[in-house]
Amino acid sequence: MIEGAKWRTWVYFYLPMAFFLLFLLFPFYWMIITSFRPDGELYRPWNSVNYNPFWTTKPTLEHVRYLFEETLFSAWLWNTTFIALVSTAISLVCGVFAGYALSRLNFPFAGSLGTGIFITYLVPQTLLFIPLAEIIRNYNLGDTSWSLILTYPTFLIPFCTWLMMGYFKAVPKELEECARIDGASRWQAMLYIIIPVAIPGILSAGIFAFTLSWNEFIYALVFLSSPAQKTVPVGVTSELIRGDVFFWGPLMAGALLGSIPVAVAYSFFVEHYVSGLTGSVKG
């Protein structure tokens, strides 16, 4: 559309866009640069002379080394990844099954069950963590990865279910009917026909669930106590701060390296993540 002078594009588009990108991405730059600056440069008050905080002349891997050698960071990475993968797997299976049942099968209470699952999505973890901690302890799951693997699906499943329902609804009924005429049982039709067609949806739900697991904090904080069991967010928070002293170098390195697995996984599935996000909102 004709919009007028060229300067308008600059003022109304490029400038705001640049502002947004700067605002949204600067903290990551900050994370990166801090991870590789020596302590001497880091701990200079903001109004020191000749101080340029945006760049470093002596990059160092000291903090990364500290992270891996003096703390249990690698254990935390492993824990978090393992927990995320298993919870995602459990949630996907449950979500796919539940989504299929709710969207393509007729049975009594289908509506209320669907609503019930939706409602559990609205119950935040910060409401349940105290009684849940007690329950976990009673089952002797305290301080193990399993406490998280079993509880993370509580907020992953509703989302996966909902997302899959949307995808399943879009698969035409004729596909299933054709398969059943060809001799497949409902179960086989679901397994061999419907689910393969809904694979993009499964990928979307999967990557979304994976990032949500990595992001979880309060359950991990409350259920885990020994350093070797901790996840990355909890470990970084509790082990890299001694009293009032923040070890900013390793802290930022930990934050950076802790973000990388999620960022990498996300980068492979960006389109799926976006359609998962938007599917849940539009559906």
Next chain:
Amino acid sequence: MAVEAITTFNTPPQPRRQRVLEDERWLAFMLLVPTVILLGLFIAYPFVRGILLSVTNTRVGVAGDFVGFANYYKIWNDSIFRTAVYNTFLYTAVTTVFKLGLGLWLAILLNRNFRGKAFTRAFILLPFIIPTVLSTFAWRWMFDPTFSVINWTLYHLGVITGRINWLGDPDLAMISIIVVNIWRGVPFFAISLLAGLQTISPELNEAAAIDGAKPWQRFWHITWPLLLPVTMVVVLFSVIQTLADFQIVYVMTGGGPANATHLFATYAYQIGVGTGLLSEGAAISLAMFPVLLLIVIIQLLYIRRVETR
């Protein structure tokens, strides 16, 4: 006789497993069982126990007796709790308004075709993808009164002479956590609203332009009303998550300075886990629930009204 012999022949009964998998209701039951068990065990059950916990006086290691609403009276008279309630509402209201405004602006910008659009869109989601605790630490580092890069920038731009005590001053600390929450939420709003914008046919905009509507008028009369259903859903999700927010406050201020920035969740943690007063902690957590429920109901009704308009 011969006729009868031909017309009846026995089909062997279907094996039981096959029958179960065929019947819609049985299949649905089997498919839903794992979900129902998990959700029942780890959401419904704790919820009920939480309520029970909040009406006793349990502490860590010490079983409690039934005390009725005593815990609720106690927290209502606790000034820190009242501050936390006020904070939570303020926090949610302010951040939601900004997230909606900025998110919408960004969505409109992203709705054009420009080079590198796919990359930009992918990068923009990073604040939402990266574990909140980790990115909040970066912000903590940026806001730290002694080492703050923000202070450095403002100082060198000549705006300030003394330092800004971001995290030490109660009001500034609130501003800090609000900024971080906005930072994290804008991408979610932007991408979701962008998807909504893309469902609006560009022809509508063109028709409105020919009809004489200027860009602002086109937005107000055409785009905004058609975007309302998506907007309401996004706001609903965001409000729920923000009311229950924990990570940002925990990392940035821990609830301080002097308990000035507590929200429901962080105060419940401090009381329940920090000092071991489980019942009171549970009461604080549950105090969140009626508010949540009310907001959810209001928004769902509004969404229904908007969609059938």
Next chain:
Amino acid sequence: MAQVVLKSINKFYDAVHAVKDVNLQIRDKEFVVFVGPSGCGKTTTLRMIAGLEAISSGDISIDGQVVNELAPMDRDIAMVFQNYALYPHMSVFDNMAFGLKMRKFEKKEITQRVKAAADILGIGEYLARKPRQLSGGQRQRVALGRAIVRHPKVFLFDEPLSNLDAKLRVQMRVELKKLHQRLGTTAVYVTHDQVEAMTLGDRVVVMKDGVVQQVGDPLELYNRPANKFVAGFIGSPAMNFATVTMADGNGRITAKNAGLEIEIPGAQAERLRAHLGRQLMLGIRPEDLHVAHAGDPKGLTFNSRVEVVEKLGSEILLDVRVGEDSMVAAVDPTTQAKAQDQLQLAVNPERLHFFDSRTEAAL
């Protein structure tokens, strides 16, 4: 005076030259139709007139004023979209009133204009309804109404009938023509349907690959197509083409190939003498072929084999084979013919078209 003048209009999409050097003068009150296959540039040209696309080079003037840099709302035009583009959340009344509201008309004036347009179009009783409660044809009228109330200088139509079913399309075509006769506003109309073009246009612009092939009134395009493309595009069923060699047969010029040999009559023969010995494209419309009878001169007939008989009631279409070519003949509905019959066909000598094999221009 609402003339629209297109001067050397070009449009580039990156490296793609979508519209190539279009020149056209549309007179006041004229109804001009742009027609052509998809991708020919007709819609792009329309959108440039509307201001929805920027012009790469050239000038467009409306009513004497160059409008290249003007925003759509300042050009005093109204447009009817293929998908109607009705505002789904507004009632029919509000849809039609929107443009007037934006231009700050008084409420009374708005109501009056909307009611008047609704009456003309017969949608008066739907004013309170929402678009989703209307049928395709009704929505189309609302879109028309929205354009009419503005009393613009130029109407622009972007394939407005394409989404209607066949019967409705025929009906709406007539109504559009009546509307134009009544309102008299200059109109630019885009379609891919040549029947619409022929019935609606005062003049028709045929486009292909961004280039204007021919401009003229419908009969001119039908009788004297400028090139093979226009000849094959206008008229239904399409014109038959056959490659022929120009030969001299007993002092008369003939067009000859494996299946036929036709003697060219008088004046046309003299014009084609220059092409003796060369290969040309012969074009004959199906309606200019008939079953040969005793009175037809031998030089105007040829043999054919019937492959398919299509009985339409008003005429019969014979799909025949002539030598190596397939042709269609539209013949009298009483003709008795069936598949595999050998049939003698005769041509109308006044209605032979010849085209250069390389340039495809009419000769």
